[in-house]
Amino acid sequence: MHALGNDYIVINEFDGEKVKNKEEFSKKVCRRRFSIGADGVIFIQKPSSNNYDVKFRIFNSDGSEAEMCGNGIRCFSKYVYERILKKNPLKVETKAGLRVCELEVEDDRVKKIRVYMGKPSFKCKDIPVKSEKEEFINERAELKNPYLKEVNITAVSVGNPHAIIFVDDLEKIREHLDVIGSEIENLPIFPERINVHFVKVLNDKEIKILTWERGVGYTMACGTGATASAVVSNRLGFTKDKVLVHLDGGDLEIEIKDDGAYMKGDAVMVYDGVMFREAYEG
Numbered sequence: 001m002h003a004l005g006n007d008y009i010v011i012n013e014f015d016g017e018k019v020k021n022k023e024e025f026s027k028k029v030c031r032r033r034f035s036i037g038a039d040g041v042i043f044i045q046k047p048s049s050n051n052y053d054v055k056f057r058i059f060n061s062d063g064s065e066a067e068m069c070g071n072g073i074r075c076f077s078k079y080v081y082e083r084i085l086k087k088n089p090l091k092v093e094t095k096a097g098l099r100v101c102e103l104e105v106e107d108d109r110v111k112k113i114r115v116y117m118g119k120p121s122f123k124c125k126d127i128p129v130k131s132e133k134e135e136f137i138n139e140r141a142e143l144k145n146p147y148l149k150e151v152n153i154t155a156v157s158v159g160n161p162h163a164i165i166f167v168d169d170l171e172k173i174r175e176h177l178d179v180i181g182s183e184i185e186n187l188p189i190f191p192e193r194i195n196v197h198f199v200k201v202l203n204d205k206e207i208k209i210l211t212w213e214r215g216v217g218y219t220m221a222c223g224t225g226a227t228a229s230a231v232v233s234n235r236l237g238f239t240k241d242k243v244l245v246h247l248d249g250g251d252l253e254i255e256i257k258d259d260g261a262y263m264k265g266d267a268v269m270v271y272d273g274v275m276f277r278e279a280y281e282g
């Protein structure tokens, strides 16, 4: 499945057998050309308590497990509603806590999903960022790569960690995104690494972002990243509380309210019924 070109392999463990080594499995099946290929793997599981309807786990293509995934949870919700559990809204258990997915359904097909993305945190201890400061807002970071010597970073958590960097020219960054993104992702001040987003403010209601994801690299879209970018743009006064985020793969609507952030977008079932056994044991 994919959401704005951020593609995931979805495994139904809710009523299917469990994959034993999820880290190894994810690395193997995400490898483009050598296997099915994807930005990550999503597992649908039974929840740990009846406070939730279903449990969501997400592994990046490098095998690392993330706390949350905005594009992934839209794919997940579409799959769950159409094939497992006709519940709407869906109360989803994630490593980042409860996420609620409101589904727009037409002829029994999920078209759009509005996700409650939780309450963002700017606290260094929550993100995490190794700093004596309480928050990491517009802080200078020196870089060693030959293309970009320093950046101003604002760090925020939306369940998973994000480094937001405002620039005027995204295309200049895109030329060397692999080197620049990877260096920032792995800076020592980010003990759990970090997702990296370069943001161009278009006006007080729209931003455009270029994403380098922790554990993946360049992706065409990042739902938690779009949310994080909109939250930071709003906090710094560049945009209002409703932000249209333009990503390489398409657009996401982010709304910032007192109880937290909301993200709205679609999800697409590309191919179904592929038996993963061969890919894993092959």
Ligand SMILES: N[C@H](CCC[C@H](N)C(=O)O)C(=O)O
Pocket: 006, 058, 060, 065, 066, 067, 068, 069, 070, 071, 072, 160, 161, 195, 213, 214, 215, 216, 219, 221, 222, 223, 224, 225
């Ligand atoms: N790479 C992310 C997880 C996937 C997030 C992204 N695909 C989204 O749509 O939010 C991390 O390690 O935190």
